[in-house]
Amino acid sequence: MGEDKISDQNLSIDSKITLNNDAKMPRLGLGVYQIPPGKSTEQAVTWALHAGYRHIDTAKYYRNEQSVGKAIRASKIPRKDVWVTTKLWLTDQIGTEKAFETSLSKLGLDYTDLYLVHFPVPGLVKRTWKTMEKLYEGGKCKAIGVSNHNVAQMKDIMSVANVPIMVNQVRCSPFHFDREIYDFCQKEGIAFEAYSPLTQGKQLGNAFVQQIANHYGKTPAQILIRWALQKNMIVIPKSAHQERIVENADVYDFELSPRDMKVLDGLSE
Ligand SMILES: NC(=O)c1ccc[n+]([C@@H]2O[C@H](COP(=O)([O-])OP(=O)(O)OC[C@H]3O[C@@H](n4cnc5c(N)ncnc54)[C@H](OP(=O)(O)O)[C@@H]3O)[C@@H](O)[C@H]2O)c1
Secondary structure: OOOOOOOOOOOOOOOEEEOOOOOEEEOEOEEOOOOOOOHHHHHHHHHHHHHOOOEEEOOHHHOOHHHHHHHHHHHOOOHHHOEEEEEEOHHHOOOHHHHHHHHHHHHOOOOEOEEEEOOOOOOOHHHHHHHHHHHHHHOOEOOEEEEOOOHHHHHHHHHHOOOOOOEEEEEOEOOEOOHHHHHHHHHHOOEEEEEOOOHHHOOOOOHHHHHHHHHHOOOHHHHHHHHHHHOOOEEOOEOOOHHHHHHHHOOOOOOOOHHHHHHHHHOOO
16 A cells, blocks of 8 residues: 555656755655654554655654654564654754764664754854765765754755755645745755645644635645645644545645635735
8 A cells, every 4th residue: 555545647746756966855745743652653653654654754852763763663564665754853963963863763763864964053154064074975865954943044954964854844834934044945956845745734624725715626725735745845734633634635636726826825925
């Protein structure tokens, strides 16, 4: 299962995006922020893998890396078929190598697919990136990137980088869309990853989104996820409920028209 459910063939969006180091990253993932460690996280990850997700987004800060790893191992899905992202916390930017090894050991994995600098620390942005490059060259993370970095911070990194930024994960939905960062990433070949794509649930009742959802016979959550996919983003909705996890992956059987994309784009203004 899995591979078939989130498939390549639907409505012109590949299920994977090719990063600038040629790694193939599944566009849709499960975010596990605020899912308590232990049984709740294990269950959510298990449901997601069962529903066809092949990408889990965690972080040291979420305290659930161990449960993510446990559920992935229990699934018996080959390691190479599941994309795992974790992140370097703010206070670990002195001692990055140790923090990375601790994350790996919590996950119980030999490598992560993507390691992200969770937040920029003023004054350390370039230095942290040089350490990320060392980790990448060591081979235990297959891709590296940043999160919550603005254009100036990305430019700072690029001024010293030997290894390019592969991904920038930023808060993004039609209600909160930073075009400057998005356009820069598109131009520079940095994959743009949308976090909090469902506005943490706050705008799912918005009348415009609901109207569009009614038109396609889909739910507001599916409309927001599809909007992100059609904008060439990676998107990582979080849910701790099985039916919603399934619902959030069922976004490949319709296509938002240019007009509806425009309406959604307009919601951030
Ligand atoms: N890099 C960063 O700084 C950063 C910051 C924030 C988030 N993230 C990542 O992005 C992921 C997603 O963002 P997020 O967790 O902030 O919020 P989100 O995905 O925008 O929204 C999650 C909320 O929406 C609800 N929900 C999910 N699917 C739904 C559906 N189909 N219908 C109705 N409600 C639904 C969830 O409730 P239930 O769980 O109760 O279903 C939860 O309350 C995180 O888990 C994390 O991996 C990264």
